[in-house]
Amino acid sequence: MASRTVAVACAGGLHARPAKVFVREAARLGVPVRVRLGERSVPAGSMLGVLSLGAAQGTVVTLEAEGAGAEEALDALAALLSRDLDAVPAPGAAEAAAGTASGAAAGAGEALDG
Numbered sequence: 001m002a003s004r005t006v007a008v009a010c011a012g013g014l015h016a017r018p019a020k021v022f023v024r025e026a027a028r029l030g031v032p033v034r035v036r037l038g039e040r041s042v043p044a045g046s047m048l049g050v051l052s053l054g055a056a057q058g059t060v061v062t063l064e065a066e067g068a069g070a071e072e073a074l075d076a077l078a079a080l081l082s083r084d085l086d087a088v089p090a091p092g093a094a095e096a097a098a099g100t101a102s103g104a105a106a107g108a109g110e111a112l113d114g
Helices: 016-029 047-052 070-081 093-113
Strands: 002-007 033-037 040-043 060-065
Touching: 002 070, 016 047, 016 070, 033 070, 040 047, 060 070
Parallel strands: none
Antiparallel strands: 002 060, 033 040, 033 060
16 A cells, blocks of 8 residues: 655645645545544545544645555645645636626726716
8 A cells, every 4th residue: 555644734724625625636536545644544535534634734644545546646635735725726716706806897887887
């Protein structure tokens, strides 16, 4: 079984937003990976499982997987955990912000016309 040990870099630990990024990536990779913290081990693709670990910033977790693609999956997930995932923009956030800004500008123009 392949494994990687990594410290959680997120300032707020693996709370909902960074856990969502991590779990989505684990699911996308398609390799069964487990996250171990002490004696507890949960599937990396389980949002509730990952949240239940209560991993704070600096907490050292072990990622474990076996089979085809295990090494690559562990490398990718370890790289994610070693970054501050709170600093990663949410998918579609830029587009939503641009839409909100243009919608507000259009609304302001209509107010002037009216």
